[in-house]
Amino acid sequence: MTEISRRKALALGSGMVALAILPMPANASIEQVMEDIKTFTGGAEATESSIIKLEVPEIAENGNTVPLSVSVESPMTADNYVKRVILLAEKNPNPGIATFHFSSRSGVAEASTRMRLATTQNVVAVAELSDGSFHMTKSTVKVTIGGCGG
Amino acid sequence: MAKSKPRVKAPKSASKGDVVTIKTLISHKMESGQRKDKEGKVIPRQIINHFSAKFNGETVFEVTIEPAISANPYLQFKMRVEEAGEFEFTWTDDDGSVYSKKQKLKVG
């Protein structure tokens, strides 16, 4: 079996993903995420921006370990750098995933981790730059569960 | 594993001006506080809640960590090399334990 046939099969299978979601009680709401963003920005507007990039898989084989990588375009000099990036999950029991605190010494505003996602949902990233501006992006991850529910 | 053990992959040497990649991993179950035991009681949260990377005492990168980070937390980030010195990586556990690891970096 080749890589290609597996990919095709995965694509075919994705239609079934929606049916395969674990019912999770007391999930965070989008309102709660908006609230968290407001706290993060101190009320300032976070604009959807292409300077911030979020890399997540389209489909995660298991919600326990989903790779995530975020990067923000910035010269990362002492007077122009990315201060923080907050990561939030719209449908986890609590929206918070992590907050990366960069410094001008980071050189490049880029970091990766592995997260838990309770179900198929959007992951939101908001960056705070040293000039006080806030930039936002989001990406959907489909979370599947095993064939026998295992 | 009972006691958390960190793993770090960072270069041993670099040139001034290089942006180097640092990878870290620590063994930890990251108990989310969302799970229940067999009797239906909530298993209390116990996670690594903070990570910091210092170089020659100066904080380069820090992370505030929530229970949504996977067990055995993995973090990868960058640092621009200005001078030779020593990294110090620190992980803080909810139970107050602090795990740390140091590594030297040569410049030349």
Added chain:
Amino acid sequence: MKSKERATLSGIALAALLAPGLLVGGEVQALPEGVETVEVKPTSKDHPLDEIISGWQYRSPETQALQEDDFENPAFLWVEQGEELWSTVDGAANKSCASCHDDAADTMASVGANMPKWNKALDKPVNLEQQINLCRTEQMEAEPWKWESAQLLGMTAYVKNQSRGEPVSVQTDGPMKPWFDKGKELYYTRVGQLDMACSSCHEDYYGKQIRADMLSQGQTNGFPTYRFKWQKIGSLHRRFKGCMKNIRATPYKVGSDEFLALELYTAWRGQGLPVEAPAVRQ
């Protein structure tokens, strides 16, 4: 992610730029660290499969990526613990594994690929976990480690990792024959409320979707394996138990003769496949 890049990469020129990789249908394919192939042809004529394929092949690119580099692979937290324990003295005989076996890189170079193995004294086969505990009780005069304990998982992962890249090769004739036959019988016997055998999924439907999941051949060359579901490393017998629970059967016990026979038979089904332990699965 790495995966998306991989999907768009193709051609021979690029193959040279990447880390050890296979070229399949003109597409560059990465491999798990430490092995040169994830597919082999069966050597024995009566093998039920036309091709023997590692479970790695059935996983998503993101899952595969965690096994392409030993640092990314969280199972190495256990391998490192095993390495420490290798030279840690324990028990009344005041010995460590290293006291008898010296450098594991030399002495354990193929052990993991040949388990389970016949044990004359016990008049039965033993697997790696059991052999480790036999060493502890007989040679070190130490307490055996509990199945699925961090120590036993760490040591099993460490020892098996020494055989990484070595083709799986188990003895199935001689005194092993009845155990092999028993394992085969178990493999094809339907059990549980869902009335399924191992073969119902892993022989008849490998490479096909079971709901959102992709069925593998159930190869064992990656065990002990780090599973996202477990959020840690686990033994092959734990995986057997999980499968049995999934088909609503009453699982045998870890370390039982039934699982030992099944371990022998499933190892034979993967004969020739390089050891990948510790693998990463979903």
